[in-house]
Amino acid sequence: MRLVLTWLINAVALLAIPYLMHSVNVTSISAALFAALVLALVNTLIRPVLLILTLPVTVVSLGLFIFIINGFSFWLAAQFVPGFSVDSFMSAVGGALLYSIISWALSTLLLKNADG
Numbered sequence: 001m002r003l004v005l006t007w008l009i010n011a012v013a014l015l016a017i018p019y020l021m022h023s024v025n026v027t028s029i030s031a032a033l034f035a036a037l038v039l040a041l042v043n044t045l046i047r048p049v050l051l052i053l054t055l056p057v058t059v060v061s062l063g064l065f066i067f068i069i070n071g072f073s074f075w076l077a078a079q080f081v082p083g084f085s086v087d088s089f090m091s092a093v094g095g096a097l098l099y100s101i102i103s104w105a106l107s108t109l110l111l112k113n114a115d116g
Contacts, residue, residue, distance in 0.1 A: 002111065009110060010036040013102035014084070020098055023091035031083025038077045039099075047073050070096040 011032040017024045026032050050069050051058070058065040071093030078086040086092045 005111065006107065007033070007036055007040070009106045010039065010099075010103050013099050013106060014039075016102050017095055017098050021091065021095055023087035024095040025085045027083035031081060035077055035081040035084040038081050039073065042073045042077050046076070067093055067097065070100070074099065 011029070014026050014032040014035050015029065018026055026035065047069060050072070051066070054065055054069065058069075071089060074096035075086055075089055075092035078084050078092065086095055
């Protein structure tokens with residue numbers, strides 16, 4: 001049940017981003033649900049490989065390169081999901097940052113009550 005709730009929270013976070021950034025577009029709830037699923041798969045399968053491959057750059061940049069990796073993951077998911085688009089790579093970096101903040105805030109509010 002917690003996994004489904006997390007998936008829904010991430011979809012709601014994706015639906016909120018176009019209201020804060022006009023360069024990210026989500027056309028429907030089904031596109032947001034599918035994009036949240038694809039983002040979860042990208043973050044589970046591809047992101048760890050990218051983190052290991054770019055470890056030297058991440059260390060030299062004091063961890064700031066992780067923002068670029070998150071933006072790439074966000075952009076990659078937008079390439080696979082119809083109805084979810086990002087105008088530029090920098091928009092993807094900003095969208096990934098907003099997505100993380102919104103989903104963290106919603107998870108903190110909603111999942112804290114689900115545990116107890």
